[in-house]
Amino acid sequence: MATTVAAAHSQVATNDDSQASSTERGSKPNVLTVSHGDDHIQLEKAATRPDIHDVSQAHPTLLRTTTSGTTGPPFSIFTSTQKKFIVFMASWAGFFSPVSANIYLPALNPLASSLNVSSSLINLTLTSYMVFQGLAPAFVGSLADNMGRRPAYTVCFIVYIAANVGLALQNSYAALMVLRCVQSSGSSATIAMASAVVADVSTPAERGSYMGFTLAGSLLGPAIGPVLGGVLAQFLGWRAIFWFLVILAVAFLTIFLVFFPETARSKVGNGSIPPEGWNMSLMNYLAIRRIRREQMSDDHTPANTETTESLPKSKKRFPNPLASLVLLLDKQVAIILLYNALLFCAFYDVTATIPSQFAKIFHFNDLQIGLCFIPFGVGSMLAALVNGQFLDRNFARWCRKLDIQIKKGRDMDLRNFPIERARLEIAMPAIYTTIALILVWGWLLEINGPLPALLVILFFTSFSMSIAFNVTSTLLVDFYPTKPATATAANNFVRCLLGAGATAAVLPMIEAMGRGWTFTFLSLVLLVTSPLVWLNFRYGMKWREERRMKEEMKARMSVVEDGGESMSGKVKLGGEKDADAQKREQPVVEGGAPELAAVMKGDHGNGRDGKKM
Template sequence: MSVHNNDQKRLSDDDDKNNDQAADEAAAPQPVLSVEDAYTSRFSRREKWFIVCFTAFVGVFSPLTANIYLPALPTLSVAFGKSTELINLTVTMYMVLQGVAPMLWGPVSDHVGRRPISAACLLILSLSCVGLALVPTSDFWLLMLLRCLQAAGSASTIAIGAGVVGDISTRAERGGFFGIFTLGPMVGPAIGPVIGGALAGHLGWRALFWFLCIAASICFVIIILFQPETLKSIHERGRSNIFLIYRPVIPIIGRNAPPLPPRAPSAIKIPRNPFALFLNPDVDVLLLISAFGCAVYYGVTATISTLFVQTYPSLNETTIGLCYLAIGGGMIVGSSITGRILDMEYQRFKARAQAQLQGEPGSVHLNQEDGFPLEKARLRLLPIYILTMSAATAGYGWCIQEKVNIAGPLILTFIIGYMSISIMNVASTLMIDLVPGQSSSVTACNNLIRCTLSAVLVSVIELMLKGMGIGWTYILLAGLLALALPFVYLAIRIGPVYRVRRQKLREMQMARAALQEEGGKV
């Protein structure tokens, strides 16, 4: 009898220990999953990579339509009977529309959805290319008009693609995804002049636009068949199953994702006016940094064909197109490597922040804006990129002026391509981090500023070369880029202040919405 009582007591003690252990585990701090993380987890890692790679493919068209055109400029000058300066206006107008058009399509995609706007832009691109392929050489004004329409369709693919990356990624993985996404747009500067030189040299300049029409049409069909809608608000409002508009014909991506729990749309209202983003000083500083890097890049690429023909007369249209592979290849390599570096830097700063918060009670929630040095994690290496690109730009100008072996300028253009895309990717990734709900809008603002500054520089670059000489022109461009250096440290200093302010404003909006909902129930 005594043995039986002892066994019962021992079993009771074991049950108490198990209950205490379960209570301790329940009380232990659990990892905090933000609303954005919960939404992005509906796509598997493999599906995210597929979406990013497909979006990168769509993003090829913005730079491809610009760069495929460059080797044919001398041919177009002869065909239309216009001076080089007038033909260059078609490049300038394209760059202006390249900056303006995303200011319309980007915010629309933040509200209407990524999938329908991507399809609409590619349809406009296809139709404009048909018109350009058939334009009479007596109507130069029509060439200008159709180039503007072409830019309106193609230029927005990058802003919309950046929105897709912002939709499906968290901050910890955004650098790598954004680096792979920009590989697509950077393939354009690499292969565009090669394709353009080959087509213009063998089939005539009209073949450029037939090629673009066919490629854009194929991409349009692929979007209709396969691309899912990624915008979170579309799923919150229950519109994601609308056939053809938001639901692809063949829904392969995300078909195994668990259904999202029904909930009301976010209480945080996304502004429809993208110009309101210019009221954020930390975003403005990043826009200037990106614009300086982009303008100097275009100051180099816009003159490669004319300067190389003058300096190396043995080159023809095809070999000039091949010379663009150096700067385009540098951008491809730089985009891939910089994305990985951004993720590594983020993880390193995250581990350091977690170590500092180890002894504090409660769970470590790095989604709180005042708990993580985001600007330092993103911008730490940016001064190195800026100084290296400045030195390469100055050296490139003097190599061309002194007519050194062609290998010298090509190596320097590779470095310029690598550093320019690194500068632009770092700034763009941080901008999406700062306003993730407006990723397409902030990318559109980025396009507007950097394309405007680039268009101004391209419009006067020939005058600068004639008035100052090649060497001193690129010394001036190197100095222009160096002006971005103090803005990097300004962004690191003021960024956290405005980032925390926006976080508190979002929390106030959510609290106000919760009170209104409770009042409605009562």
């Protein structure tokens, strides 16, 4: 079997050598066309012939591929069932950050009494949580893009579990404040990584549906968190809240470590490269051990190590928190993030006022207030389920309009595709519906409106807001498919910092202006700033192309300055590739090496003929 695996690699390399003949074509003497099956890559030859691999590693957006056929490797080798499991786990992970923020709300009064501090000081723990909720993903997002998703998730949940144990055992306000910050740091990056996981396994044509399911967890947290917190605080005490989070996190981490595959394309490509080290799940590890034992028993020789040796060795980089902040300098991204943050402020202002205002109007206890969040949760979940279908269908409609064929399982070059319009056409109605509903919400509170009416408005507000959030998150991944965790971390940074300020200001505003005028002011802010979205709708494609050209120019200049001496890959003018270039290939193993394919998919129960061993 060892010979079979080695032969498979050799055959793939040989086929690639014969297919990837590099010749200069047409009337452009400075353009080199590299063919790989039905894929074609055109590169301008610099005077110093920079190394393409170096460029692609530093600037992944520089190399653009236009697929002209249905052959060649698929975007992801994960099956539909595997993708659903991956997205479910990412959604579950994304549930922890918002639920930790909101499950805590019904325990504010018991905590203040237990620690002998004022309610104002306890409320500061909410603000500090949101501040770190915005800061931490800037570090972890960069880590996830450089080191892989599994190491980043593992570190986050170890920190999160330790913080919750400390919170359950602490007896001082200082410990509460510090540990809440640590808890936020451990959980907040999971939302950014959820978007990154979706970008790893889904094409633009199917991304809307997967993003919808992924964001369901993060949107469900604020809705059911207060319900869970109210029940636990009412019957078991406030410490039970943190023990509950410990149990839930340990259950997740156990399943994650055993089954969740590495999806980062910088580590496993389309899933066809076996992971190594931290990036390896227990199922991957057992499959590799089984194959090595079979190799030794069949060949009576030490296990062949060509499989792991053929992987490209990526450089280990310390997480760069500035990577996500740099994205804010781009006008297109800044506009999207600013308006999304304003919507997020309104989202948190609505939820933050429910406990205090419902207690004053209806004299509810903590459990009753928690139950009032159920319509909010139902609206968020429903939006997550249906909005993905809206996005994918509108994407398909634009493809038909532009006479573009969607090839299932194949990535698409979005350079000449109006992805901004395809996405924002779904967001626009939701945004203006949200503005109207927030206005109605405020004046219903002002007149101490009937509870059923308030709950209905709460349901539709959460539904429309969640659609807008989903569209924005999906669009960010479309903009930065090679570094989605970093892009989503930038989104988290802006919206959480603004949300922290809005949450701290909303109750003083209600005391000064009244409920009706406070939410009227919020509605006017959203209405006045809504042209920002229209600017992206109108000029987004132009801005995106300008950004791409700047990135290409920067990449070329940096490689030329570094003194690259040969065409990369290393792709040579005669059509030959050296051994290093062959190692960088990410072939789909569909028949040449079943043993390797089993490792890639984590299937350690099938043999060479697909039968049970």
